[in-house]
Amino acid sequence: MTLSVTQRIELSPSSSCNTKLADDPWAFDLQPGYGPGSSEADPIPDATTRPGQLPQAYQEMSQQQLHERIRRAKATLAEKLVILGHFYQRDEVVQHADFLGDSYQLAKAALSKPEAEHIVFCGVHFMAETADILSEEHQQVILPNLAAGCSMADMADEDSVEAAWEDICEVYGVDPEHVEPGADGKLPILPVTYMNSSAALKAFCGRHGGIVCTSSNATTVLEWAFERAHRVLFFPDQHLGRNTAKAMGVPLEQMPMWNPRRTLGGNTAEDLQQAKVLLWHGFCSVHKRFNVRQIEKAREEYPGCRVIVHPESPMPVVDAADAAGSTDAIRKYVAASSPGDVIAIGTEINLVNRLTSEYPDRTIFCLDPVICPCSTMYRIHPGYLAWVLDEIVEGRTPNQIIVPEDVAEPARVALDRMLAAAPK
Numbered sequence: 001m002t003l004s005v006t007q008r009i010e011l012s013p014s015s016s017c018n019t020k021l022a023d024d025p026w027a028f029d030l031q032p033g034y035g036p037g038s039s040e041a042d043p044i045p046d047a048t049t050r051p052g053q054l055p056q057a058y059q060e061m062s063q064q065q066l067h068e069r070i071r072r073a074k075a076t077l078a079e080k081l082v083i084l085g086h087f088y089q090r091d092e093v094v095q096h097a098d099f100l101g102d103s104y105q106l107a108k109a110a111l112s113k114p115e116a117e118h119i120v121f122c123g124v125h126f127m128a129e130t131a132d133i134l135s136e137e138h139q140q141v142i143l144p145n146l147a148a149g150c151s152m153a154d155m156a157d158e159d160s161v162e163a164a165w166e167d168i169c170e171v172y173g174v175d176p177e178h179v180e181p182g183a184d185g186k187l188p189i190l191p192v193t194y195m196n197s198s199a200a201l202k203a204f205c206g207r208h209g210g211i212v213c214t215s216s217n218a219t220t221v222l223e224w225a226f227e228r229a230h231r232v233l234f235f236p237d238q239h240l241g242r243n244t245a246k247a248m249g250v251p252l253e254q255m256p257m258w259n260p261r262r263t264l265g266g267n268t269a270e271d272l273q274q275a276k277v278l279l280w281h282g283f284c285s286v287h288k289r290f291n292v293r294q295i296e297k298a299r300e301e302y303p304g305c306r307v308i309v310h311p312e313s314p315m316p317v318v319d320a321a322d323a324a325g326s327t328d329a330i331r332k333y334v335a336a337s338s339p340g341d342v343i344a345i346g347t348e349i350n351l352v353n354r355l356t357s358e359y360p361d362r363t364i365f366c367l368d369p370v371i372c373p374c375s376t377m378y379r380i381h382p383g384y385l386a387w388v389l390d391e392i393v394e395g396r397t398p399n400q401i402i403v404p405e406d407v408a409e410p411a412r413v414a415l416d417r418m419l420a421a422a423p424k
């Protein structure tokens, strides 16, 4: 697949949701932030490699020099290399990707290239972990900047989820290590994790009869879960859980929030007995920015315009929109529109801008007037990509993401359940 993306988002302190985004990412990376710690199961392979430690020479190269180096390294490594670019990745990086997609599509794309020994994942940490779990033994997964994490994934850590599980199981009077089905053959509860979570949490789901979901298949996965259990603990994204369950007819009163910092998540034992879906107190900082007023404004300015949002957006936004769907569904929605149509989109700005470029005969714009990229994915800069590729050419493996087999194996169980779950 050849991509010809040339557009670049220009960020300035006044136009961006975070003034730091106008700087080069190595300045941004020096703050304490995200990184390998987004999964406790993931060891840091090379303790000398730390976020923000891009060699000085790469920090000083011009864009042109960086792109030339990337192209040269790609030509040298040829079929031994595959570069994956997420839909939310910046265009300067995406132009070098062999595949562009969402996290799950990209992990599957890597599988289609067994000859590629080096999988360079231009996304965020949990995506590289998933690729490592699904890849073959001879393949190495590399994240160009270890500081590229996901703020949502970091909102649910393994210790907090384990502690919540114990408290919840105590309310239901079951052993947290061996939750057994009741007389009706159903479990009192099972865990569902969004793909945007650490490998440790996917493994937790695998060990406890649970499953993984994506934003494309969340309905199918919840149907699978309700066939086997009376309730679901859904993490880390409250909004995807709420929007999906609500569309399936689960009343809001039966979807209490679980706040890990409060006793019983901030609920009474009675609330938990009545619950159908326990929603973890997590969210995406990008999609949380969308609001109903933005939709109203878009409709005032463009009467007849259609609005599609990602289901990580808050419920009132999804309710006010004409449609909601995953990144892939948003792309298909735009592809199915006609010249002259006006479409307002509620998702990350890199994807929206790319659609704007691909369909110049339509008016396509982001609901949020202030540019708000995924600030953690933004940390993959061409400088990091050039550096890791040069290292690979020299026979070294920088920033390898390794999920230990005792975590990968149960995580694979939860991923396989997702693959086997068929839509109704």
Ligand code: SF4
Residues within 6 Å of the ligand: 088, 124, 149, 150, 151, 152, 153, 196, 284, 285, 286, 287, 348, 374, 375, 376, 377
């Ligand atoms: S857009 Fe939100 S959920 Fe997606 S990687 Fe960025 S912070 Fe995480």
